Amino acid sequence: MLTIYGVYRSRASRNFWLLEELNMEFDHVPVIQGYRLPDPEAADAPFNTLSPGFVAISPAGAVPVLKDGDFVLSESLAMNLYIARKAGGPLAPADARENALMEQWALYGMTAIETHALAIMYAHAEGRAKTPAGEAEIAMETARLRRPLKVLNAHLRENGHMVGDRFTVADINMAEIIRYAQAEPGLVDQFPAIAGWMSACQDRPAFKSMWAKRLAEPA
Ligand SMILES: N[C@@H](CCC(=O)N[C@@H](CS)C(=O)NCC(=O)O)C(=O)O
Structure with a gap:
């Protein structure tokens, strides 16, 4: 199953929209933008784009990110093209x-x-x-x-x-x-x-x- 890292109030919205269109199940790991937090490095800060655990997945420190098994992909539009091609059907390129x-x-x-x-x-x-x-x-x-x-x-x-x-x-x-x-x-x-x-x-x-x-x- 695909995992999407990000929040709805980010460019992940485009991925969530596509996944809704496809009715495709996915895991969602909420990752908020670090700049939206008063202290993203605080011990009690929510998982965010500056959290070491997230930067390990996404060196650019930006959401969204997709994981499909051990395959990791960033860039929201590339992610959508990947998801559409993986699903096939009318939303995907036909040729x-x-x-x-x-x-x-x-x-x-x-x-x-x-x-x-x-x-x-x-x-x-x-x-x-x-x-x-x-x-x-x-x-x-x-x-x-x-x-x-x-x-x-x-x-x-x-x-x-x-x-x-x-x-x-x-x-x-x-x-x-x-x-x-x-x-x-x-x-x-x-x-x-x-x-x-x-x-x-x-x-x-x-x-x-x-x-x-x-x-x-x-x-
Ligand atoms: N071109 C990238 C842009 C990614 C990006 O800038 N994401 C923002 C949220 S929409 C972010 O995570 N910013 C965190 C930061 O700049 O610290 C994409 O489309 O995925």
């Missing part, structure tokens, strides 16, 4: 070309979109969005997102899904990246094909189930 396209979109999402979308999300989460510095930061990150979001919007307008004519792991991977940009009101709505696809993705029972578990975790 080498679909596999390559799923990797292409995962890399594009992570390199061209995620950093900027996350910066916007943190400006809101950390209460800076309405300060002059926060507004300037959001404007800059929004400008950087404009080109990749146009690319994604055109792709979804043409194709409806990321890869193949169906919902796959590639949709989960990209939707979880775009979710960070939803923190800025009205931003995603400027891209109607992305907005429509996002609501369909987030309307799925597996997303809702993952989200309810995330909300149940302490903020």
